[in-house]
Amino acid sequence: MSWSAMRLVSLGVAAVVVDRVGIEPLYWIGGSLLALAGVLGLVLLGGQRLQALEPGVAG
Structure with a gap:
């Protein structure tokens, strides 16, 4: 699943928990x-x- 889809799933789960x-x-x-x-x-x-x-040395 994409990152955006997982964020939406996370919001849905959080809403159920809060309810x-x-x-x-x-x-x-x-x-x-x-x-x-x-x-x-x-x-x-x-x-x-x-x-x-x-100083001045790239890592």
Whole structure:
């Protein structure tokens, strides 16, 4: 499916969830997913060595 179609599906699912349980749980779910993505990103990045490039050097 295309990105646009999946966005429409996501809006439909969110509308059903809001209709069933209200808006507050949807905010909690969204915030939890965002926090999980951040933690996962930090864990996966943990093995990488980060260093600044010299000025004028393209990466």
